[in-house]
Amino acid sequence: MTKILIVYDSLRGGTKRIADLVAQMLTDSRHQVAVSKPAKVTAADLEAADFLMLGGPTYHKDLIGPMKTFLFKVADAKLEGKPGAAFSSFGWSGESLGILEDTMKNLFKMNLVVDGLKLKQTPVMAKVKAAVEPFVKQIDAAL
Numbered sequence: 001m002t003k004i005l006i007v008y009d010s011l012r013g014g015t016k017r018i019a020d021l022v023a024q025m026l027t028d029s030r031h032q033v034a035v036s037k038p039a040k041v042t043a044a045d046l047e048a049a050d051f052l053m054l055g056g057p058t059y060h061k062d063l064i065g066p067m068k069t070f071l072f073k074v075a076d077a078k079l080e081g082k083p084g085a086a087f088s089s090f091g092w093s094g095e096s097l098g099i100l101e102d103t104m105k106n107l108f109k110m111n112l113v114v115d116g117l118k119l120k121q122t123p124v125m126a127k128v129k130a131a132v133e134p135f136v137k138q139i140d141a142a143l
């Protein structure tokens, strides 16, 4: 059983929907999953996870403040080689996924085992499921 930590933030619910669904699917696959907002998470929490996921939406072509603050706070976490993946909700340009993945790869030296999920905002849950399912299947296969 893999210990998975999902750290995300969301202003209008899109990224939260992804995080909740990913957590539910990975729990159904019998992994131990914790989901947390960034303010509560420490470097030690990240280090204790077997698999780390970061999620955040794009606003004004950027990551939102709480996720940026969090990345500064945990900048010295020892995450080299730790497997992980990122996800984001976006409207039209979606820069946040690249920012998260760049940070995971270049600052933390993590091993991103799948391409991140970048999902265009939608209120239709079936569309969220259709995007999240293959993403989680890929992750599950890599664990």
Ligand SMILES: Cc1cc2nc3c(=O)[nH]c(=O)nc-3n(C[C@H](O)[C@H](O)[C@H](O)COP(=O)(O)O)c2cc1C
Pocket (backbone or CB within 6 Å): 009, 010, 011, 012, 013, 014, 015, 016, 056, 057, 058, 059, 060, 061, 062, 089, 090, 091, 092, 093, 094, 095, 120, 121, 122
């Ligand atoms: C003020 C504002 C600025 C936004 N800026 C961008 C942007 O620069 N690029 C983009 O792709 N989406 C942008 N969006 C759309 C959001 O990324 C989209 O609504 C996303 O689903 C929000 O995720 P959340 O519900 O997890 O907060 C913006 C939305 C608002 C309200």
